[in-house]
Amino acid sequence: MASGDIDVAYVAKLARIALTPAEIEKFGAQLGALLEHVDALAALPVADVAATAQVIAQSNVMRSDTPVPSLDRETVLRGAPQREGAYFRVPRIIGEVT
Amino acid sequence: MPRDTALEVARSVNAGERSALELTRSALERIAERDGEIGAYLTLTGDLARAAAERVDAAVRGGATFPLAGVGLAIKDNMCVTTTRTTCASKILDGWIAPYTATAVQRLLDAGAIPLGKTNLDEFAMGSSCENSALGKTVNPWDRRRVPGGSSGGSVAAVAAGEATIALGSDTGGSIREPAAFCNVVGFKPTYGRVSRYGLIAFASSLDQIGPITTTVADAALVYDLMAGRDPMDATTVDRAVEPALPGLREDLRGVRIGIVREFGLEKLEPEVRAVYERAYADLEKLGAELVEVALPTADYGIATYYLIAPAECSSNLARFDGMRYGLRVEGADVGSTYEQTRAAGFGDEVKRRILIGTYALSSGYYDAYYVRAQKARTLIAADFARAFAACDAIACPAAASPAFEFAAKADPVSMYLMDYYTIPMSLAGVPSLSVPCGYATPEGSELPMPLGLELSGPLFAERSLLGIAHAYERATLHARARQIPEIVATAGAK
Numbered sequence: 239m240a241s242g243d244i245d246v247a248y249v250a251k252l253a254r255i256a257l258t259p260a261e262i263e264k265f266g267a268q269l270g271a272l273l274e275h276v277d278a279l280a281a282l283p284v285a286d287v288a289a290t291a292q293v294i295a296q297s298n299v300m301r302s303d304t305p306v307p308s309l310d311r312e313t314v315l316r317g318a319p320q321r322e323g324a325y326f327r328v329p330r331i332i333g334e335v336t
Numbered sequence: 337m338p339r340d341t342a343l344e345v346a347r348s349v350n351a352g353e354r355s356a357l358e359l360t361r362s363a364l365e366r367i368a369e370r371d372g373e374i375g376a377y378l379t380l381t382g383d384l385a386r387a388a389a390e391r392v393d394a395a396v397r398g399g400a401t402f403p404l405a406g407v408g409l410a411i412k413d414n415m416c417v418t419t420t421r422t423t424c425a426s427k428i429l430d431g432w433i434a435p436y437t438a439t440a441v442q443r444l445l446d447a448g449a450i451p452l453g454k455t456n457l458d459e460f461a462m463g464s465s466c467e468n469s470a471l472g473k474t475v476n477p478w479d480r481r482r483v484p485g486g487s488s489g490g491s492v493a494a495v496a497a498g499e500a501t502i503a504l505g506s507d508t509g510g511s512i513r514e515p516a517a518f519c520n521v522v523g524f525k526p527t528y529g530r531v532s533r534y535g536l537i538a539f540a541s542s543l544d545q546i547g548p549i550t551t552t553v554a555d556a557a558l559v560y561d562l563m564a565g566r567d568p569m570d571a572t573t574v575d576r577a578v579e580p581a582l583p584g585l586r587e588d589l590r591g592v593r594i595g596i597v598r599e600f601g602l603e604k605l606e607p608e609v610r611a612v613y614e615r616a617y618a619d620l621e622k623l624g625a626e627l628v629e630v631a632l633p634t635a636d637y638g639i640a641t642y643y644l645i646a647p648a649e650c651s652s653n654l655a656r657f658d659g660m661r662y663g664l665r666v667e668g669a670d671v672g673s674t675y676e677q678t679r680a681a682g683f684g685d686e687v688k689r690r691i692l693i694g695t696y697a698l699s700s701g702y703y704d705a706y707y708v709r710a711q712k713a714r715t716l717i718a719a720d721f722a723r724a725f726a727a728c729d730a731i732a733c734p735a736a737a738s739p740a741f742e743f744a745a746k747a748d749p750v751s752m753y754l755m756d757y758y759t760i761p762m763s764l765a766g767v768p769s770l771s772v773p774c775g776y777a778t779p780e781g782s783e784l785p786m787p788l789g790l791e792l793s794g795p796l797f798a799e800r801s802l803l804g805i806a807h808a809y810e811r812a813t814l815h816a817r818a819r820q821i822p823e824i825v826a827t828a829g830a831k
Contacts, residue, residue, distance in 0.1 A: 244696055246692065249692050249695050249696045249699065250692060253651060253679075253691050253695040254655075254672075254676050254679055255676060255688055255691065255692070256673070256676035256677055256679070256680035257680065261688075265688065265689060268689060268748075268749050268750075269689065269692060269693055269696070271748075271749070271750050272643060272689075272693060272750055272753070273693075275639070275640055275643070275750055276643055276644055276706070277640075278636075278637060278640050279637060279640045279641065279644075279709050279710060279713055280709075282634070282637060282712075282713050282716065284709060284712035284713060284716065287712040287716060288715055289708055289711035289714075289715065290711050290712075290714040290715040290718060291711065292528070292542040292572065292766075293528055293718055293764075293765060293766030293796075294527075294528055294529040294572065294574055294766060294796075296529070296571070296572060296574065299571040301568065309435050309436060310435070313435040314435050316433065317432055317433060317435065317661075317662040317663075318661060319659055319660070319661075319662070319665035320665065326660060328660050329667075329670065329671040329674050330670075330671065331671050
């Protein structure tokens with residue numbers, strides 16, 4: 239894996255973070271250095287090794303489908319950046335995502 | 337002046353010798369005197385504290401007792417406490433009021449603990465020095481020119497400076513253990529899945545774990561026993577009986593095998609630091625332990641593995657901070673630019689770096705080469721630990737390669753990441769691990785000796801055995817109590 243060729247502007251777009259040209263340059267160099275470090279993993283023989291998502295052997299955890307009280311709507315809405323009555327107010331989404 | 341432990345405070349309050357309210361008032365006074373210099377707290381919760389203390393006092397007068405009666409608790413500010421500002425030390429959550437309380441916190445409050453305030457951290461717990469906080473600067477109480485470590489720097493500094501008797505931290509790759517070592521306190525990360533993460537704002541969900549920060553191993557056992565166990569609100573908590581650790585504390589190490597890791601040879605360390613760890617290993621042997629060499633051949637891949645898995649999980653977890661339902665919103669021309677501007681203004685550089693690297697590692701074309709490869713490496717690392725623990729009861733090694741460093745000394749991100757060399761492998765394997773004070777070394781160019789921590793790690797779910805071993809070591813060496821913090825605070829940083 240070639241390091242240092244990370245397309246920071248593209249990745250930032252995927253991550254939904256606006257970056258200035260100076261930040262793209264700075265993060266590009268820093269992330270390139272980190273990728274050089276993680277490239278060491280290529281030396282590990284992992285072809286026949288199973289991937290670990292979590293270390294504790296937990297399988298699906300079920301509970302009975304019984305309603306329980308949830309968070310109070312008013313309390314939660316008080317933390318909203320914008321609200322309208324009993325709703326979160328958000329920007330229009332239809333036809334505007336680029 | 338020796339400070340009271342949580343066990344001593346609770347005993348005296350339960351016996352009616354002291355009132356929780358008086359203790360709380362003096363704790364808040366001490367914070368008011370000290371914290372301007374230390375910077376441990378982001379938010380003080382004096383009203384909550386006094387109300388909790390009054391409830392404890394009234395119940396004790398009625399004949400009740402509590403395991404943490406009147407014990408002052410500092411809470412890392414990535415844990416929710418209802419009605420309280422909860423920020424993760426980030427501009428994106430500054431001013432957010434949590435609508436519920438984390439399970440781990442609630443269990444301590446139910447046990448009589450007094451919530452004194454919320455402590456500083458590296459933003460979203462990403463860092464090893466507390467310098468990545470967007471909301472405040474925390475200094476090391478032993479030398480104010482130096483960092484307290486991170487990410488739980490505020491919680492550790494609060495306990496070290498006597499501004500709380502106990503604290504909660506969270507540990508993803510060393511965020512409890514490294515700062516505990518830097519500030520001469522005990523910091524304990526339990527087995528993954530032992531303590532509920534409900535109400536802990538997620539960084540890397542397969543690694544995050546809440547744990548106690550205390551002045552003694554016995555207090556860490558006390559707090560762990562109260563927090564551990566299944567929680568219906570966190571499906572990753574394990575449904576398996578908790579073996580209480582407090583009754584398992586021991587006074588010697590006869591019959592105990594301590595593993596010394598071949599790959600962690602002390603010759604890499606500065607001579608003074610190396611001498612401290614050589615003496616620590618010798619002290620373990622003097623207590624009756626048999627030292628055995630164990631191998632962790634993949635340990636050197638720990639940092640590379642971690643800096644793919646943790647950022648990948650972080651990039652996914654932090655996607656929720658989009659300016660819609662809570663926290664900061666910066667209006668853009670359309671919804672897409674609102675997301676992008678909000679996150680650009682709300683996150684600091686380190687959080688952005690980790691989101692970017694995680695997004696990259698998960699992106700099409702790179703997923704197998706980076707993320708899946710790291711998950712496979714994690715399997716090998718966990719298997720190494722399982723093999724090592726077949727030959728020993730606990731592993732001993734340094735908690736960090738050096739004492740606390742000066743502010744801005746690790747400006748290059750990768751050099752900061754390397755600070756967690758000794759703590760990350762245990763996090764990836766999920767095993768319980770702690771740092772206990774083990775001596776002092778004077779950094780080059782300084783006149784002030786700085787504390788060091790011995791890291792002890794045990795097999796999965798072996799908290800009782802691990803804390804028992806740490807207690808025997810602490811009791812025989814008393815490194816933390818040999819030198820009391822208040823006197824150090826009076827001289828340190830006066831430059």
